[in-house]
Amino acid sequence: MNVFEQYESNVRSYIRSFPATFVRAKGDKMWDDQGKEYIDFFAGAGALNYGHNDDGMKKAVIEYMQGDGILHSLDMGTEAKAKFLQRFQDVILKPRKMDYKMMFPGPTGTNTVESALKLARKVTGRAKVVSFTRAFHGMTLGALAITGNAFKRKGAGVSLNETIFMPYDGYTGNGINSADLLEQMLNDDGSGMDKPAAVILEVIQGEGGINACSMEWLKRIREICTEHGIIMIVDDVQAGCGRSGTFFSFEPAGIVPDMICMSKSLGGMGLPFAMTLVKPEYDKFGPGEHNGTFRGNNLAFIAAAEAMRFWENDDLAQRVQHNAAVIKERLGRIRDRFPQFAAKVKGRGFMQGLELTVAKEKGEEICAEAFKNGLILETAGPDDEVVKLLPPLILTDESLAKGLDIMEEAFAAVAERMEKSAA
Known part of the structure; x- marks a missing residue:
């Protein structure tokens, strides 16, 4: 690790949580330079929904490169882009x-x-944007x-303006419906x-602590935006591409956002790729009015087009939903076994976690303990108080069971240390 400490910027973060030099990865596992195996419940912060080095994507990308396919093209027309556009239309949008029009703004979320x-x-022609607490x-x-x-x-170093923050669904915890509050403020000329x-x-x-809104709240926000002529944007960068159990996280609500932000697992195998879906009536940028040098990542187009095979039927979605129920039940058992953390089970799909409402600072210690025993697991929330699961969607039953065992053992080890220090 000395080379990283000697030459890499102090801003590095994940390497501090996972102090190993990784050399190989396949499916739901990674291996370090000492040959140690790790089950991956992190999945590149949600960028590897289909696991590491999927054979189909790897084959397609290698063949494209060996055939001297176009790698960099800004937003010129390429065979790779045409294939992705058609595949996404046929497999995701039409069914x-x-x-939507598909805009490629650059490689990141x-x-x-x-x-x-x-x-x-x-x-x-308006400037303000409503966002939500913990976003x-x-x-x-x-x-x-x-x-x-x-x-x-704080890291911005400048004022961050033109935002109106509202409580996210359930944030107040006292029965106040924040959608109703938003509507009341929009209808009141004295609200400011x-x-x-x-x-x-x-x-x-995700980063805000695995807070999942209700579908009723989501539908109400859609209604309010429609009523007041406000653009509704769903940021599906982490929760999209099947992580919630459906391809888009909002599908159970039956709504249609005006714009959808996608990235992370859209690139198939971790290749940088982002897309903004825009209703045709809002596709108002002039040519080049929003652009970027790397908005045409052709390797990502190839991998992303191949990734569409996972959505030609409901098999993966059903598997995610089944295993999500397994995760939720097991997290409930861990919560009940260790009442000293007063933990809450949060999230849905393959985006769940345990929020520590007591001994919040132990979240990172639990993840560090899990890492020592071969499980890659991270925290979320403003105080790193949520032990967060983001496994790849192709996670095997064996890895799921073993990973949850390691997680429970980590809770047990930290709880035991807490008891000894209190004695």
């Missing part, structure tokens, strides 16, 4: 009766969020302005709320 914010402001939308200034985390916001260009939300807040 769901969804009509924050790029797609920035493009959606800019376009919503252009379309409406995370990215690290560039526009996306950071609609992010709730104080530590990350300027009419916003957009409302942006995550259906399941």
Whole structure:
């Protein structure tokens, strides 16, 4: 590890949580340079829904490169892009009766969020954006302005403006419906709320602590946006591509957002790739009005087109939903076994976790203990108080069971140390 400490910036973070040098990965596992095996409940922070080095994607990418396929093309027409556009249309959009233009704004999640914010402001001629408590939308200034985390916001070094923060569903915890509150403020000329260009939300807040909104709340937000002529943006960067149990996280609500932000697992095998889905009537950017040098990642187009095979039927979605129930039940057992943490089971799909409401600072210690025993697991939430599971969707039954065993053992080890220190 000395080379990283000697030459890499102090800003590095995950390497501190997972102090190993990884050399190989396949499916739901990784191996370090000492040959130690790890079950991956992290999946590249949700960028590897289909696991590591999927054979079909790997074969398609290698064949494309060996055939001297176009690698860099900005937004020129390429065979790789044409294939992805058609596959996404045929496999994802048409079966769901969804009509969107596909915009490629750059390779990362924050790029797609920035493009959606800019376009919503252009379309409406308004500046303000409603975001929600504990939201995370990215690290560039526009996306950071609609992010709730104080530590990350402070890193901007400048004022972050034009955002109206509202309570996320369940945030107040006292029966107040924040959708009703939003509507009341929009209808009241004395509320001080300027009419916003957009409302942006995550259906399941990842970095914010695995907070999942109800489908009823989500439908109400859609109704309010329609009533007031506000663009509804769903940030599906982490919760999308099947992680919630359906391809889009909002599908159970039966809503149609005006814009959808996608990245992370859209690239198939971890290749940088982002896309903004835009209703045709809002596709108002002029040519080049929003652009980026790396918005045409052809290797990602190839891998992403191949990844569509997972969605040609419901097999993967059903498997995720089945195993999500297994995870939820097991997390409930861990919660009950260790009442000293007063933990809460949170999230849905393959995006769940245990929030420690007592001894919050032990979240990182639990994840470190799990890592020592061969499980890659991270924390979430403003105080790192949520032990968070983001396994790849192709996780085997064996890895699921073993990983949950290791997680429970980590809770047990930390609980035992707490008891000894209190004695």
